[in-house]
Amino acid sequence: MARYPGLMLRILADDHPAIGPGKAQLVGLIDATGSISAAAREMRMSYRRAWQLVEALNASFIEPVVVTAVGGKRGGGAVVTAFGRELVKQFRAMEDKASQAIATDIEWLQRQMRKPPRPQRRK
Amino acid sequence: MARYPGLMLRILADDHPAIGPGKAQLVGLIDATGSISAAAREMRMSYRRAWQLVEALNASFIEPVVVTAVGGKRGGGAVVTAFGRELVKQFRAMEDKASQAIATDIEWLQRQMRKPPRPQRRK
DNA sequence: ATTCGTTATATCCGATGGAATATAACGAAG
DNA sequence: CTTCGTTATATTCCATCGGATATAACGAAT
DSSP, X not given: OOSSTTEEEEEEETTEEEEOHHHHHHHHHHHHHSOHHHHHHHTTOOHHHHHHHHHHHHHHBSXXXXXXXXXXXXXXXXXXXXXXXXXXXXXXXXXXXXXXXTHHHHHHHHHTBOOSOOOOOOO | OOSSTXXXXXXXXXXXXXXXXXXXXXXHHHHHHSOHHHHHHHTTOOHHHHHHHHHHHHHHBXXXXXXXXXXXXXXXXXXXXXXXXHHHHHHHHHHHHHHHHTHHHHHHHHHTBOOSOOOOOOO
């Protein structure tokens, strides 16, 4: 999910996550597919969850991030607003900048990490 | 919990959080108090949880972060290793650098945020 | 030997989150 | 008016997480 290995960045609003890697990817996929459900399918996420994330996004910001239409041709759909696109773009840029800023630190840190014997969750 | 308003940074090992704001704070408190349970009390965290986090930290890195002693004077205690101190220091430095690198972006983003009507969790 | 506070560990339980499922509403296309 | 795929919403179920609690082990100090 994280675009940069070893780094996860989230932007908070009042200590609650406003946008992070997951929402950014979701909005990107909605933009690509024109549908919340299609984006959810691609992320192997339940429609309900994806819809909740979209709801949270729209509630977090002044301008809507995703606008939806119900019924009609192909049942409806979802469109990412210009602001939504800008939001994702900005967030990706932040990931880039942050990653650059601490790249050497991350390398050092990862050199201190134990590789194999990490108890991973079962499939 | 996040030291910088609007930013949360986590360092991942194989997509699992190796260190983040919570563990960093916990290690800092263990260093200050010399005890896992005292640190947990200060963070209003159950001892079990704190102990699990310490276990995860020690499992994530080659060198131990916290070493513990059982029994004896005052029942035992926990000591943050030199590496542990360095780890926290490095992580804090990463937060600083990342925060600086994206400060203007965060300002822009927060200007787009809806302030009051965010459904906050109940106490 | 007793005391004491801590680490270590197990067990139980409640809250939370998310998946799965079902259903309704919708509106353009045919 | 029927069809169709989607949004929207409620309901149910289950896994996971963490808090609460209890207990054992420990070892220095008394």
